[in-house]
Amino acid sequence: MDEVKNIQTIAGGFPGDVHQTPTGGVLTSRLDDVINWARSNSLWPLVFGTSCCAIEMMSTAAAKYDWSRFGFEVARATPRQADVIIIAGTIVNKMAPVLKRLYDQMADPKYVVAMGACATSGGPFFYNTYSVVKGADHVIPVDVYVAGCPPRPEALLHAMIQLQEKIKSGMTREQIRDEMKVA
Amino acid sequence: MYRQTEILQDATQVSPLNGGGDLEGAGDLIINVGPQHPSTHGVLHLVITLNGETIKKVEPHLGYIHRSIEKMCESLTFRQFIYVTSKMDYLSSHINNHGCCLCVEKGLQIEVPERAQVIRVLMDELTRLASHQLWWGALGMDVGALTPFFHAFRERELINDIFEETCGTRLTMNYMVPGGVMADLHPNFQRRVHEFIKQFKLKIDEYDELLTDNIIFKNRMQGVGVLSAADAVSYGCTGPVARGSNVVCDIRKLYPYEVYNKLQFDEVIETGGDCYARYMVRMKEMRQSLSIIEQLIDQVPEGEFQAKTKAVLKLPKGEYYSRVETARGEFGVYIVSEGGTTPYRIKFRSPGFSNLSALDHMARGGKIGDLIAIMGSLDLVIPDIDR
Numbered sequence: 108m109d110e111v112k113n114i115q116t117i118a119g120g121f122p123g124d125v126h127q128t129p130t131g132g133v134l135t136s137r138l139d140d141v142i143n144w145a146r147s148n149s150l151w152p153l154v155f156g157t158s159c160c161a162i163e164m165m166s167t168a169a170a171k172y173d174w175s176r177f178g179f180e181v182a183r184a185t186p187r188q189a190d191v192i193i194i195a196g197t198i199v200n201k202m203a204p205v206l207k208r209l210y211d212q213m214a215d216p217k218y219v220v221a222m223g224a225c226a227t228s229g230g231p232f233f234y235n236t237y238s239v240v241k242g243a244d245h246v247i248p249v250d251v252y253v254a255g256c257p258p259r260p261e262a263l264l265h266a267m268i269q270l271q272e273k274i275k276s277g278m279t280r281e282q283i284r285d286e287m288k289v290a
Numbered sequence: 291m292y293r294q295t296e297i298l299q300d301a302t303q304v305s306p307l308n309g310g311g312d313l314e315g316a317g318d319l320i321i322n323v324g325p326q327h328p329s330t331h332g333v334l335h336l337v338i339t340l341n342g343e344t345i346k347k348v349e350p351h352l353g354y355i356h357r358s359i360e361k362m363c364e365s366l367t368f369r370q371f372i373y374v375t376s377k378m379d380y381l382s383s384h385i386n387n388h389g390c391c392l393c394v395e396k397g398l399q400i401e402v403p404e405r406a407q408v409i410r411v412l413m414d415e416l417t418r419l420a421s422h423q424l425w426w427g428a429l430g431m432d433v434g435a436l437t438p439f440f441h442a443f444r445e446r447e448l449i450n451d452i453f454e455e456t457c458g459t460r461l462t463m464n465y466m467v468p469g470g471v472m473a474d475l476h477p478n479f480q481r482r483v484h485e486f487i488k489q490f491k492l493k494i495d496e497y498d499e500l501l502t503d504n505i506i507f508k509n510r511m512q513g514v515g516v517l518s519a520a521d522a523v524s525y526g527c528t529g530p531v532a533r534g535s536n537v538v539c540d541i542r543k544l545y546p547y548e549v550y551n552k553l554q555f556d557e558v559i560e561t562g563g564d565c566y567a568r569y570m571v572r573m574k575e576m577r578q579s580l581s582i583i584e585q586l587i588d589q590v591p592e593g594e595f596q597a598k599t600k601a602v603l604k605l606p607k608g609e610y611y612s613r614v615e616t617a618r619g620e621f622g623v624y625i626v627s628e629g630g631t632t633p634y635r636i637k638f639r640s641p642g643f644s645n646l647s648a649l650d651h652m653a654r655g656g657k658i659g660d661l662i663a664i665m666g667s668l669d670l671v672i673p674d675i676d677r
Contacts, residue, residue: 153326154326154328155326156332157332157333157354157355157672157673158332158355158377158380158672158673159377159380159461159462159673161332162380162381162424162461163460163461165424165439165443166443166446166447166450166460169427169439169440169443169444169446169447170440170443170444170447171443171444171447184327184328186326196355196673197355197357197673199353199354199355199356199357201353201354201356202325202333202354202355205325205326205333205354209326231373231374231377232357232358232362234362234365235361235362235364235365235366236357236358236361236362237358237361238356238357238358239357239358256462257460257461257462259460
């Protein structure tokens, strides 16, 4: 009988089993799981910083926090090459159509992280303003929200890891929403 | 060396726009840079008219991060509105708060305790250092060198840690309140700052080795985006942009506030007027800021960190103006009060807006690659421009 060994711990959460054989080993898994696993570990973010949160995003990319440890370091300047858009900062009425266009230009599958209070809900600019969009989810669908004004780099890292978990679970944004509706 | 007033009297020195000729003639190409573009440092939108690779016109379009902060301030009290100003020039948030506090204190004639004054100046200079470090890293990235970014952020994190201990956050601190500062210094503050000074003094020489004397970098910066002293004044440039063009405009020297008149430091002036001169001004300013911090860090006087103020502040009817020197230039706060608890009107004079207006003048006749270097040397913060 083959020895079934889950190699999750040794291969960064690889979703499969290793069956030891005398000549080496056989690896079994579902193709969908492997694709999601690969996808979650090479998320390319779009360089999209509108205000203060962009500085904390830069801090996350820089030496001390170093998001390349998790595979996010390939920040792209064009939406056509990006997988995830990190909305770092306030979205105002004039910027909203631009954000929508950037999102439309990204290739599927695409993900959105709303970083900070402004992108989540308008934050400090919720009251008494005439020009701020009260949350980026009025414009494009958002996968992960990060609280804070601005969030610490650790918070952004945590959000990105949450996004990885979400991708690995294999469900789309719409599927998760439907599931929550049933519950 | 020019003084602003001398130049204004002689308007004939203002040179016509170079490049000239017919705009948008045959064969011209109009391209958009931004609003989402890595070199615009945010969401600036530039419409550039090109002839080949030569720039004929640069037209900045604003408003992509206009958050109506001035209007918002009208419905916030004189204590509350200060926190919104941290989000304008988020790289000089302490200094923005400082300017607003000075204006409110002027109206209420509050005497700020000396300890609070020294703490404020210390925080201002640390902010200036952090801002210039980030600018240095970003400028390196703009002209194609990624390494400076990581070097700059290594030292910047030390300053962020110092802020976090005393103020509670890393970026938008809201530490200054009318009458002083919100909380006393953390017991570790002095030790941490000494450690930072010790490390940064070594590293700033490393910065010089990496970029300042780098021949590739020099070729990208020298003679590019020249701004004459008369033009700098006529466009209203302030801060390192104007000082790189031989204009005396440091508010800390001309209109000293807090304890700046008791300190020994030089106003850095360069004569070149090109990108490299602006670069050198900021590099030398970092050393000046270090020297200011060194003078003050062991001399923080004992006493209160906040003057006693009323719970509800009511500014007497009238108009008030105060100005401070941020990392980008002169930041002015103009408050019109009707005698109530909220301002009737607030206007901020942000340095970035005026500095950006000189971009067209500097870029005309240059190549499109130079435009990125010029923008990097202007050190623009877009929410500061749009407000």
